[in-house]
Each structure stands twice: as C-alpha cells, then as structure tokens.
Amino acid sequence: MTEQIFSNARIVLEDDIIEGSVLVRDGLIADVSEGTSRIGEDFEGDYLIPGLVELHTDHLEQHYSPRPGVTWNKIAAIQAHDAQIASSGITTVFDCLRLGSDEDGGFAKGEMRDMADAIEQAQNENRLRADHLLHLRCEVAAGDVLDHFEDFENDPHVKLISLMDHSPGQRQFQTMDQYIVFYQKKRGLSDEVFKAFMERRVAASAKYSAPNRDYLSARCLERGITIASHDDATHAHVEEAIGHGVKLAEFPTSVEAAQASHSAGMSVLMGAPNIVRGKSHSGNIAARDLAELGVLDVLSSDYVPFSLLYAPFLLADQVEGMTLPKALSMVTATPARTVGLSDRGRIATGLRADMLRVHRDKDVPIVRSVWRQGRRVA
Secondary structure, eight states, rough: EEEEEEEEEEEEEEEOOOEEEEEEETTEEEEEESSOOOSSEETOOEEEEEEEEEEEEEEHHHSSBBBBTTTHHHHHHHHHHHHHHHHHHEEEEEEEEEEBTTBBBOOTTTTHHHHHHHHHHHHHHTTSEEEEEEEEEEEEHHHHHHHHHHGGGGOTTTEEEEEOOTTTTTTGGOOOOHHHHIIIIHOOHHHHHHHHHHHHHHHHHHHHHHHHHHHHHHHHHHHEEEEEESSOHHHHHHHHHHHHHOEEESSSSSSSHHHHHTTTTEEEEEEEEEHHHSOTTTTTHHHHHHHHTOOOOOOEEEOTTTHHHHHHHHHHHTTTTOOOOHHHHHHHHHHHHTTOTTTSOOOOSSSSSEEEEEOOOOSOEEEEEEETTTEEEE
C-alpha cells in the first residue's frame, strides 16, 4: 500500500472550490477533506485540479510529419508528443489518427495502424506519461476511408471516431472565400487547376460521403465507440448527426448548429486556441460566444496542447456567470463522461488520482506538478 497526502490546496471540485487536503492510496483518491494541515505535500494555496482529458488533438501528426514529405521515427514522435501533452496537464489524451486519403493529403493504408501499434508499444514499455487512447478522424469523402478503417476493426483502444467532410461548400468551408484562402492561395494553384481540384473534391463527396457515414456510424454503435460529428453548420447536419447516434459535436461552424446540438443532448466541443485567440483560425464562430450562450460543453487543445489549461481560466475571467469549476469541467469531467470514462475527470473518492498542481497569480497559469494514478509524471 502506498499513500500520499496533498495538503493546503485549493481543490477544484466539479461545482465548488474548497481549501483542504486529498489523500491518495494506491493510485486512487481515498479521501477529500477541508481544512489546513501540516501533513503531506504543502500546496501553499495552489490549485489542485483533475487531470485534463483531451479528446481531439492533431499534435502527434505534427511530430510524426514535421515538414511536407518528412516522417519521423514513430516512437520518438510519440514520446515528444507525450512529453508536451503531460507537461501541459493532460493526463488522458485521445491521439487523432487520420483515415482516408484524398487530394488534401493523408497517409497510406497501414501507416496509421503502424502508428497505433507504436503507441501501444510505447505504453507497454512504460515510455509515456499520459494515458493514450485512439480517436479515428475519418474523411468520409475519401474513397479509401473504409479500407483504412479495416485496420482498426478489432482495436479496443479506439474509443472515439469523428465523421468529417472537408469538401468545398461543406461544413467548415461553407463559403468559397474560406476555401480559396485555405487551398488555392496557400498552394499557389492557378484558377484552372483550382477549378479542376474543386470539381474532383465535390464529386468525391457526392459519391462517398453519405454511404461512408452510414457504414462507419453503424459499426461504431455496434462496438460502443463514441461518435463525433465534425463542423456541422445547419439544422440538417444536426439531424443527420442525431440519426447516426452522435454524442459529440466537434467545432460546429454556426450558432444555429451549436444550439441545436446542445439541445439534442450532444456535448458541443470547440477549440481552446479559439478561446485564447478570441476567434477561430478559419473564420468561423468564436467559442467564447457559445460559452456566453451556455452551449459550450467541451474544449480541445486541437493544435496547441497548453491551451487546454489556459482557456478555462480565461473563460472564468471573461464570461459573466462562468465559474472556474464550470470552466474546468469542460476539460475534465464533461469530456470524460462524453466518451464513457467514468473513472476520471473529477476529484472524488474512488476515482483515479489523475491530478495537477497549478499556480496562478497573473494571466497564464503554471503547471507545477502532474500525477497520473498517483504517480508523478511531470
């Protein structure tokens, strides 16, 4: 039996903040009590909050393929990704693996399966600080997405799947102005080449998107995998998501879609970088607006791991009626519940001792220490 005591902390519960101590026994939270103490590790008034739960991050891909045409050793890429994740306070991370290749890019069949095997190997060899699970990002407009999905048919680490269509005129790219900036200008395509590129993408979406959505959602419902929609923009998109059993609405691109998703019982997810910057990088709605409307449920670090801790503090500072426990629940309790992880995301007796010590006396919070199942990992 191993025991640890963290004392004189501002303990952030799901709906309150108390000053007190937490007893950890054998990797689980054994007791939470109020009052000052001279026993154990003295937090000196720092926050003790649950370990962050990250549902959607593309960060591993940046380490694996840091430049166009360049790929890195998978184990080394995973370790680099994991180190930044853990030091940002994230104790549970859903690594996004992209399935389906098209003219926007992607990976060859088997490549993401190899990455998943490398993640499992790294965990088995005790190389990693955070708990890693899999989130399959499925480009439903790609003709080979189902072939890629076959590689994961029996993988128990797959806990989340998102159904995406990045074709012009769809969802994230409702207006051609956004699409032109993202594809034609960044790639330096001539008008003629860009027109042909768009026509091929639109045709692929019309051919593959609907049947691939139907197949993937049916298989995931059978296996108990949480399904996410992606970039929903209209009531019709939300109705489609409801029909597919979606529990997580990722990055809705309109207030209308966010409100409809929230009303339907889905958890609405937006990017924490959107909160930090005050706007979307792709010109869509601001996440803070959804928080003010009461329809923001989950935050994801997306492409900046530390934003997952920084953003809730900003929400608590800037949004009327937004308490720090409520803001932090968007990165702890709510994402954990959404994907069925009932053993973490809160500081409560019997749950995993995934926790972090955070100091904040000015704008940007500081991660002092991180524990996963009672073991210090950062």
